[in-house]
Amino acid sequence: MSSRDDREGVVTELVTDDEPALVEGLKAGDDAVFAELVNRYSGAMLRVAQLYVRSRAVAEEVVQDAWIGVLNGIARFEGRSSLKTWIFRIVSNIAKTRAAKEGRSIPFSDLGPNEPAVDPERFRGPEDRFPGHWASLPSSWARIPEERLLASETLTLVEDAIGKLPPAQAIVITMRDVEGFDAADVCDALDISESNQRVLLHRARSKVRRALEEYLDAA
Amino acid sequence: MQPEPELTCAEVVELVTDYLEGRLPERERDRFDAHLTACDGCTAYLEQMRATIALSGRVPAPDLSPDLKERLLEAFRGWRASG
Numbered sequence: 001m002s003s004r005d006d007r008e009g010v011v012t013e014l015v016t017d018d019e020p021a022l023v024e025g026l027k028a029g030d031d032a033v034f035a036e037l038v039n040r041y042s043g044a045m046l047r048v049a050q051l052y053v054r055s056r057a058v059a060e061e062v063v064q065d066a067w068i069g070v071l072n073g074i075a076r077f078e079g080r081s082s083l084k085t086w087i088f089r090i091v092s093n094i095a096k097t098r099a100a101k102e103g104r105s106i107p108f109s110d111l112g113p114n115e116p117a118v119d120p121e122r123f124r125g126p127e128d129r130f131p132g133h134w135a136s137l138p139s140s141w142a143r144i145p146e147e148r149l150l151a152s153e154t155l156t157l158v159e160d161a162i163g164k165l166p167p168a169q170a171i172v173i174t175m176r177d178v179e180g181f182d183a184a185d186v187c188d189a190l191d192i193s194e195s196n197q198r199v200l201l202h203r204a205r206s207k208v209r210r211a212l213e214e215y216l217d218a219a
Numbered sequence: 220m221q222p223e224p225e226l227t228c229a230e231v232v233e234l235v236t237d238y239l240e241g242r243l244p245e246r247e248r249d250r251f252d253a254h255l256t257a258c259d260g261c262t263a264y265l266e267q268m269r270a271t272i273a274l275s276g277r278v279p280a281p282d283l284s285p286d287l288k289e290r291l292l293e294a295f296r297g298w299r300a301s302g
Contacts, residue, residue, distance in 0.1 A: 031299075035292065038288065042291070043281055044280050047280060047281055067294060116233070117233055118229070123227070132227025132228060133229075133258075133260075134258075137259065139263060140266060141267055142266065155277055158271075158278055173275065177275035178275050178278050205268060212270075212271055
């Protein structure tokens with residue numbers, strides 16, 4: 001396990017460290033560099049695009065338009081953000097425009113309904129000696145075997161739970177927790193405020209946790 | 220100085236993202252930590268939240284269709300030829 005983690009660490013480092021070389025390669029029209037970037041990011045771009053436009057075929061067109069945007073803009077890319085963040089800003093803007101054309105606007109200022117993170121029924125009522133404390137405690141997942149936690153069925157459940165979120169929440173949690181962008185990069189790519197980003201993330205994570213709890217506790 | 224009232228579990232679950240994001244002001248964070256040391260339920264909740272984040276990071280990316288890949292490479296060749 002530890003050797004695998006080490007290798008992942010090296011790969012992560014490589015991804016950030018070789019960016020200047022990739023930018024130069026792209027500017028120079030190096031097809032191996034383009035193929036490498038396409039392999040690295042297109043799956044994630046497709047996933048994000050699909051949260052805006054829903055249909056796979058349209059999402060593929062968005063990804064294609066985004067790469068054309070990347071190529072047309074690369075000469076002006078100055079590295080103020082990382083290449084990856086810049087690419088995701090492009091795909092996000094194109095997907096947003098495309099969604100709007102299809103009558104599906106994604107307002108990031110609309111944070112969704114202010115629902116509690118946890119069903120209020122789970123807490124003791126105001127007449128109790130300990131109001132607002134757990135009435136039914138969450139269970140520890142530490143004893144769930146790893147192969148069950150990481151089973152494709154569990155991961156599909158997570159993916160479906162994300163797919164059912166309001167789009168702005170789904171996009172933020174996908175960029176943060178699925179793709180591993182940090183908060184500042186997500187705000188930059190989606191052009192949203194840090195506090196809105198955090199509220200969207202909170203609502204999204206709370207709902208995904210809830211879906212996982214229902215699934216894992218049912219066993 | 221008035222002692223801070225203790226956080227309830229219902230409050231903790233709404234602060235958990237701010238806590239994990241390092242966005243709680245120091246005094247709030249101290250109250251949050253104090254609550255955790257005394258509350259198994261919220262400790263389990265925080266652990267569930269961390270597991271949720273980790274599992275989201277394990278969701279595999281969709282596969283690119285060979286057709287899309289080919290279209291992208293074609294777009295690249297077109298861009299290079301025009302540049």
